[in-house]
Amino acid sequence: MSKDGLSLKDEAAYSRTKAYLKSVVGFWNVYRSNRMGMVGLLILVFFIAVAVLAPYLAPYDPNQVFASELLQPPSWSHLFGTNEAGQDLFSQVLYGSRASLTVGFAASIIAATIGTLIGITAGYFGQLPRELLMRFTDFFLVIPALVLMIVLASVLGSGLTGVILAIGLVGWTGTARVVMSQTLSVKEHAFIEASRTSGAGAIHILRTHVLPNVMPVVFAQAVLVVANSILYEATLTFLGLGNPNQVTWGQILQFAFISGAITTAWWYVLPPGLSIMLVVLGFSLTGYSLDEIFNPRVRKI
Amino acid sequence: MVNLAYFAKKIMGLVFTIFLVLSFNFYLFRILPGNPFTLLFRGAGLSSQAMHDLNVQFGLDKPIWYQYVVYLRNTVVGNLGISYQTRAPVSSLVAFALVNTLILLSVASVISFFVGIFIGIVAAWKRGSKVDVSASATMLVLYSMPTFWLGIILLFAGVIYLHLPVSGMTTILGQTGALPQFIDLLRHMVLPLLTLVLGLTGQYVLVMKSALLDVFTEDYMITARAKGISNRKLLWDHGFRNAILPMMTLVSLNLGISIGGAIQTETIFSWPGMGLLIYRSILARDYPVMQGAFLVVTIAVILANFVTDMLYPLLDPRVNSQ
Numbered sequence: 358m359s360k361d362g363l364s365l366k367d368e369a370a371y372s373r374t375k376a377y378l379k380s381v382v383g384f385w386n387v388y389r390s391n392r393m394g395m396v397g398l399l400i401l402v403f404f405i406a407v408a409v410l411a412p413y414l415a416p417y418d419p420n421q422v423f424a425s426e427l428l429q430p431p432s433w434s435h436l437f438g439t440n441e442a443g444q445d446l447f448s449q450v451l452y453g454s455r456a457s458l459t460v461g462f463a464a465s466i467i468a469a470t471i472g473t474l475i476g477i478t479a480g481y482f483g484q485l486p487r488e489l490l491m492r493f494t495d496f497f498l499v500i501p502a503l504v505l506m507i508v509l510a511s512v513l514g515s516g517l518t519g520v521i522l523a524i525g526l527v528g529w530t531g532t533a534r535v536v537m538s539q540t541l542s543v544k545e546h547a548f549i550e551a552s553r554t555s556g557a558g559a560i561h562i563l564r565t566h567v568l569p570n571v572m573p574v575v576f577a578q579a580v581l582v583v584a585n586s587i588l589y590e591a592t593l594t595f596l597g598l599g600n601p602n603q604v605t606w607g608q609i610l611q612f613a614f615i616s617g618a619i620t621t622a623w624w625y626v627l628p629p630g631l632s633i634m635l636v637v638l639g640f641s642l643t644g645y646s647l648d649e650i651f652n653p654r655v656r657k658i
Numbered sequence: 659m660v661n662l663a664y665f666a667k668k669i670m671g672l673v674f675t676i677f678l679v680l681s682f683n684f685y686l687f688r689i690l691p692g693n694p695f696t697l698l699f700r701g702a703g704l705s706s707q708a709m710h711d712l713n714v715q716f717g718l719d720k721p722i723w724y725q726y727v728v729y730l731r732n733t734v735v736g737n738l739g740i741s742y743q744t745r746a747p748v749s750s751l752v753a754f755a756l757v758n759t760l761i762l763l764s765v766a767s768v769i770s771f772f773v774g775i776f777i778g779i780v781a782a783w784k785r786g787s788k789v790d791v792s793a794s795a796t797m798l799v800l801y802s803m804p805t806f807w808l809g810i811i812l813l814f815a816g817v818i819y820l821h822l823p824v825s826g827m828t829t830i831l832g833q834t835g836a837l838p839q840f841i842d843l844l845r846h847m848v849l850p851l852l853t854l855v856l857g858l859t860g861q862y863v864l865v866m867k868s869a870l871l872d873v874f875t876e877d878y879m880i881t882a883r884a885k886g887i888s889n890r891k892l893l894w895d896h897g898f899r900n901a902i903l904p905m906m907t908l909v910s911l912n913l914g915i916s917i918g919g920a921i922q923t924e925t926i927f928s929w930p931g932m933g934l935l936i937y938r939s940i941l942a943r944d945y946p947v948m949q950g951a952f953l954v955v956t957i958a959v960i961l962a963n964f965v966t967d968m969l970y971p972l973l974d975p976r977v978n979s980q
Contacts (some may be wrong), residue, residue, distance in 0.1 A: 377882075401900050496675055498911075499963055502920030504936070507866040508952045512686055525821060591804045592922060599938045610807065614926070619810050620817045637802040 364423045400639030404632075408454040415448035421439060438624035441616045450628045456605035457587050457636060459627050460521050463531065464475070464586040467525025469532055469579040476536025477563060477571065487537070491498050497530050510593055514599035522591050523572055524586045532578045535652075536571050543570045561590025573651035582646035584637045595648050606633050664971065674965045676957060684729050688722075689947055697802050701916050702962035728797035728861035736952035743942045748950035749937060756826065756954060762847065763920050771909065773855065773903075774862020781863065783893065790867075793823030797860035805919045809853040809926035816849045820891045825928040857919045858912065876900075903974050910966035913959045 388394055407414065423443040425476075431438045437446035479490035496503075510523035543549065543566070552562050593599065594607030601608065606629040612618075613625045660969075676708070699930045722729075738748035781790040800808070816822040823846050828839070873879060874897065882896050924933030932951055941946035 418939065456772040492671075496678060499675070499914065499960055500679070501914035501917040501959055503914075503921055504952055506934060507921075507940060508686065508948060511943070511948060512689060537955050586730075588802075588804055589975060592918075595806050596806070596921070596925065596937055608803075610810070614810065620814060623814065626807075626810055626814070630810070631804065633807065634799070638798065641802060 385648070388646065391646045391649070393642045394649075397639045397642025397644075398637055398645065401643060404454055404636050404639065405453065405458065407451060407457050411451045411455060415451045416444075417445040417448045419452040420444060421448075428521070428618060428622055428625070430622075431449050437628050438622070440612060440622075440625055441618055442612075446609070446625060446628065449609055450606070450632060451490045452604045453606040453609060453629060454632065454636075456517065456603060456608075457590060460517060460524065460605075460641070461583040461587040462591040462634075463521045464524035464528060464590070465579045467521070468528040468582050468586070468612055469575055470529075472527070472529035472532025472569075472578070473536050473575050475529070476533040477540050477567060478585070479533070480537040480540025481559070481563060481567060490533075491537070494530050494533050497527065502527050502624055503589070506589060506593060507596065507598065510598040517603060520598060523598075524589045524591065528582055528585060532575060532582065535574055535578055539571050540567055543567050574648075577647035577651050580640055580647055582643060584640035585632065587637055587640065604650040606630075661971065665968070668777060668964065668967050672698065672960065675960055679953065679956050679960070680730060681732060683949060684726055687949050688780060690962060701831065710780065735955070737947040738953070739787055739938045739945050740823065741939075741944055743944045744804075745977075750945050751947060751948050752954050754931045754933070755930060755935040756958070758929065759917075759920055759924070759933065761863070761876070762850055762924070762931060763842050763916055764856070765847070766851050766920075767909065767912075767916060769851070770855045770858040770862055771905070775857045775866050777859070778863045778866025778900070779870065779893070781875070782867045785871070793863060797863055800856055801860050806922035806926055808856060809850075812849050813926055820848075822848050823847075827930060830854050846927075846929075850923045850929050852924070853923045854916070857923075858916055861912055862908065869904045870897055873897050873900045875979050907966065907970070910963045913962050917959065918954055959977070962969075 421444065423439060423445070425443075426439050427443045428441045430437045437450060440446055440449070475490050475494065479494075488512060505527050506523040510519045513519040513522050528571045546566075549562060549566055552566060557565075590605070591607035591610070594605050595611045595612065595614070599605060599608050599611070609629045610626065615620065618625050710719075720812075736749050738752065740747055741751060777793050781793050784790055804970060827846050828842055841973055879896055881891070887896075919930065921933035921936055923929065924931045925937040928934060932955055938944070938953050939951065
């Protein structure tokens, strides 16, 4: 028993937690000094808050129809005006943040999982798997991403799930490459060799040594993939692969385009587009800053 | 010196990749729910006898490997099926659209390539200056907006302020004579081109700038500077010529992204190319057209990449010696 009455096991857990907290605080101190990263993070916090609080912030139900106020410019009762169906665009844009962020995060998680699995396998298990998997990755890199996503989304069924799957199944290539090169460099470290000679199996080494070293890079990459996924979500929905009953920024823009309102109703087009732009900017800035901190290769540029 | 092993490897890779695309295209559209005929006839009730006859007529009663062989044979001879929507052969729809997309895309790519080189050189040479910072900021903002939205904004401006045509390639029943027709085409191209160029230039700027900055740190640059070579000679003869190589690879790598941009631009400005064809096939759930367009676009991009790979050793002799 140690002096505070903690068992050795507890003490080990305690010091691990303390070390972890210290590394988080240390990371935050580095991140905080990055101005671009902080701007990006602020944008993200703002939009996540909007998405969570949408029901409280929105003055109306996004689907509520004001039959006598079709395609009206902004006014005090409708801050962003109304669309051709007489719906309040301010409420629609607020609610639209939910779909964009959901698709962005979900697709990014799928892409990060596939990318990490393929990258680690290619990096760790020698020449032949690497050659094969990189060929496979190159194949996906060459095919025009948007066209492939269109085909996948239309086959998988329209709506959020189809769009998420289509983006996630195509968007993993960058992560796979970064993870592979990171795995290759981690593999050369002496502690891996030591672990292997003391009899550790591949799965054990991957889980305890390789994965923790690869995760920061995956995380930075995943944040960047969210930015791309949000752009692709808007594009796929705009092209008619979304669920027309779901309010998303891309869907608002599609209705604006199809109804022909784009040449007259600027208030219909600007808010959803600017929202997409800001969110993507937020994720990009955050992702680049994380990459700069986690990935020394980038830091020197 | 021509390295035969290099070419052989590349050609093997090409054949394998095209085979993968063909197989992918075959199986993907077979996991669609339902039978092609229920889609073709839009659920209009067919008797089971009629359905059976159709299945036999189109070979759908045959085993899947047989269908696959038939599909491969048809594709190779250019038979891509018929459109559900217009009943026209997909191959002729695609061929027509491909030409129009190539016109738009090649002009846009050439413009963004050179504009990108120019801005990239300025940004690298005057690193950290106002020009560099504002160029980077503009590129980041342009990257963050969806291309179709940029197109909508430009279309809005085009209609209200510039009085440019915003739909299609030509004015219907508009001009006679070669020159007026050409000017008419150019006027239709202005806004789609601007949209694509604004969307594509950022990548070229980034790569040109970082390639130049990389070259600046090379030993031979320090040697050249120590010899007292003028800045202009240093930048062009030593820096630029080495930095241009990554740009050449980027052109073909960028093709996929460019096509994504073209799809959106064509949709907004009703430019009758592959993008508009794909957009209309999405709205009508016209799967044969979608499948054909996917196949042709993908193979075109693969071939373009192949050509760049073949030309690369000519540009960079170091590749050959590997």
